Amino acid sequence: MLGCDKECASVTATTENPTKTFQWKMVTTWPPNFPIFQEAIEQMSKDLEMMSNGRLKVQVFAGGELVPPLETFNAVSQGSVQMGHGAAYYWAGKVPAAQFMSAVPFGMTAKGMNAWFYGGGGLELWRKIYKDFNVIPFPAGNTGVQMGGWFNKKIEKMEDLKGLKMRIPGLGGKVLAKAGGTPVLLAGGEIYTALERGTIDATEWVGPFHDERLGLYRAAKYYYYPGWHEPGTTLELIVNAKAWEELPEDLKKIVEVAARSSNQWMYSQFEAFNIKALRELKEKYKVEVLPFPPAVLKELKQLTQQVLDEEAVKDPAFKEVYDSFTQFKTDNAAWNLISDDAYNAALQP
Amino acid sequence: MLGCDKECASVTATTENPTKTFQWKMVTTWPPNFPIFQEAIEQMSKDLEMMSNGRLKVQVFAGGELVPPLETFNAVSQGSVQMGHGAAYYWAGKVPAAQFMSAVPFGMTAKGMNAWFYGGGGLELWRKIYKDFNVIPFPAGNTGVQMGGWFNKKIEKMEDLKGLKMRIPGLGGKVLAKAGGTPVLLAGGEIYTALERGTIDATEWVGPFHDERLGLYRAAKYYYYPGWHEPGTTLELIVNAKAWEELPEDLKKIVEVAARSSNQWMYSQFEAFNIKALRELKEKYKVEVLPFPPAVLKELKQLTQQVLDEEAVKDPAFKEVYDSFTQFKTDNAAWNLISDDAYNAALQP
Numbered sequence: 001m002l003g004c005d006k007e008c009a010s011v012t013a014t015t016e017n018p019t020k021t022f023q024w025k026m027v028t029t030w031p032p033n034f035p036i037f038q039e040a041i042e043q044m045s046k047d048l049e050m051m052s053n054g055r056l057k058v059q060v061f062a063g064g065e066l067v068p069p070l071e072t073f074n075a076v077s078q079g080s081v082q083m084g085h086g087a088a089y090y091w092a093g094k095v096p097a098a099q100f101m102s103a104v105p106f107g108m109t110a111k112g113m114n115a116w117f118y119g120g121g122g123l124e125l126w127r128k129i130y131k132d133f134n135v136i137p138f139p140a141g142n143t144g145v146q147m148g149g150w151f152n153k154k155i156e157k158m159e160d161l162k163g164l165k166m167r168i169p170g171l172g173g174k175v176l177a178k179a180g181g182t183p184v185l186l187a188g189g190e191i192y193t194a195l196e197r198g199t200i201d202a203t204e205w206v207g208p209f210h211d212e213r214l215g216l217y218r219a220a221k222y223y224y225y226p227g228w229h230e231p232g233t234t235l236e237l238i239v240n241a242k243a244w245e246e247l248p249e250d251l252k253k254i255v256e257v258a259a260r261s262s263n264q265w266m267y268s269q270f271e272a273f274n275i276k277a278l279r280e281l282k283e284k285y286k287v288e289v290l291p292f293p294p295a296v297l298k299e300l301k302q303l304t305q306q307v308l309d310e311e312a313v314k315d316p317a318f319k320e321v322y323d324s325f326t327q328f329k330t331d332n333a334a335w336n337l338i339s340d341d342a343y344n345a346a347l348q349p
Numbered sequence: 350m351l352g353c354d355k356e357c358a359s360v361t362a363t364t365e366n367p368t369k370t371f372q373w374k375m376v377t378t379w380p381p382n383f384p385i386f387q388e389a390i391e392q393m394s395k396d397l398e399m400m401s402n403g404r405l406k407v408q409v410f411a412g413g414e415l416v417p418p419l420e421t422f423n424a425v426s427q428g429s430v431q432m433g434h435g436a437a438y439y440w441a442g443k444v445p446a447a448q449f450m451s452a453v454p455f456g457m458t459a460k461g462m463n464a465w466f467y468g469g470g471g472l473e474l475w476r477k478i479y480k481d482f483n484v485i486p487f488p489a490g491n492t493g494v495q496m497g498g499w500f501n502k503k504i505e506k507m508e509d510l511k512g513l514k515m516r517i518p519g520l521g522g523k524v525l526a527k528a529g530g531t532p533v534l535l536a537g538g539e540i541y542t543a544l545e546r547g548t549i550d551a552t553e554w555v556g557p558f559h560d561e562r563l564g565l566y567r568a569a570k571y572y573y574y575p576g577w578h579e580p581g582t583t584l585e586l587i588v589n590a591k592a593w594e595e596l597p598e599d600l601k602k603i604v605e606v607a608a609r610s611s612n613q614w615m616y617s618q619f620e621a622f623n624i625k626a627l628r629e630l631k632e633k634y635k636v637e638v639l640p641f642p643p644a645v646l647k648e649l650k651q652l653t654q655q656v657l658d659e660e661a662v663k664d665p666a667f668k669e670v671y672d673s674f675t676q677f678k679t680d681n682a683a684w685n686l687i688s689d690d691a692y693n694a695a696l697q698p
Binding site for chain 1 (some may be wrong): 362396399400401402453455458460461463464465466467468469493494496546556557563575576577578598599602603606607608610612613614616617618620621622623624625627628631638640641643646650677678680681683684685686687688689690691692693694697
């Protein structure tokens, strides 16, 4: 107890040993200094230290500094580090249902994802599918709607996707393959050169801000398309379950609240920076943003459903999460239609 | 220092007296037990106590329990309480520019508001306009797009608004007056009876969840319309500046992070509950949701601009905030058009 007597008696949970200091390590899936992604996590670490008055110190390592980026989940699961930050679809090979906790094609935007997590049972399901790995997840960031990418030709019909070599990972890549294209896996650092040399015909990356940073607008003459494959990618803070149990209640609450605060903060940073970058891409670099034809989007949506249905047959946990996600998405779409969608349509001149 | 030596040396700020306990009071503008609004703030108070291990105890009083709801700002400004929770447009008589910090007709939705606050200079402006009152604001909650309200007849043209007696406060009311209607001020508890007895022809309240709770769907046969006047009402945590300065750095950070966490939490609660309530209103109570005709929305938008321009002439601070808000809103709309709007359109069957 911290020197008060009667006043503190009503505190529902106090730490048993408030002088104990925790020295933790966190690994992330992001490159060093990766704007917003890595930067916001380093800020969160500083906030944790300050909120706990130095009792919870989390040393942050970018991808590759301590373990390879895609070893983040394993490292947290095994307890070799206490915390990690990344996106759940990176663990699709291990936990297929995890993909719903980051982004699936034609899924929900940030608004719906967060409503599902915090008020629709999504977070409970997330805890459930990570439980056997001794990992506790928290939503902690959202990229917003990611752009559909840069294409070296106009996409006017489904045939235009046939034979297209595009850098697009995950479920989006599986959908492209069903459409006759060739999904290519490339790390961020390899994209620009591949695009410039014509090794690939198209690529997606993140959004206007990160795409501009990578210089994709000058890799060649490219058309820029809106997104369909990652409508609101949730980022995650993951904590080793045993380490979590060792934390006193006050530090647990500090981590929980800091994660939710980061969830809000990172999303708003993505939006603010994308807003500015889009204006620059259009005005300064004369980038042409084109819409996918409705028929193409409709077809991609049908192919997505095939892909998800195929995954659901293979894995009961995937099926359980898919069902909850789909029901919430349907209700959310009905509400969107008369709230944000109706309103944003009214805003148009 | 909390019992560590070398490890704590790197902490950028530590409390000078970590044993000091703060006993604060918070007043809100909300009725006791008001779902989400008051409930979430009581939860935030519990979180503050737990995160601080009992060193920051905030006793929460609903509107009228300690001071009248609309005295919240004054009470915080004068320091008779240390904290308050409400919405900035309640202080329009004192700080006209404050309205942009909650909601203005045809303004931005939650996504844009938060991007403006956290990444577009909005929060700095907010701090500036409250500075002379010794009040420090934090965004802490968002209702999402509020519904346009319940009408006892279909609105098919501007003439249908002429003579309409509608419960609609603030700038929305001013716009209705310009359209020839009569804005009526009524507290929440008076709305149902006024509507049932035909004292008013129409009313807005919050959204499907709160509107259902108030029973508006059974006050008579009413048509339910989407919103235009409060597209993403931000709720605020306000702190007395002198009390704030007395907090050690760790507790300041705890308050700042808890406010941002509540901002995310409350918005997601509104969304999740509205999603469920809308389905119930439509399926169980056969409520008819109708769109305002585009010509009516266009005219309301023009009238809104007249109202805002008139306010801007009267007050330089209003003008300064209006300019920042308008620039950000314009860029945000361009980004929306190719991100959330394009995506949500693609989702439609």
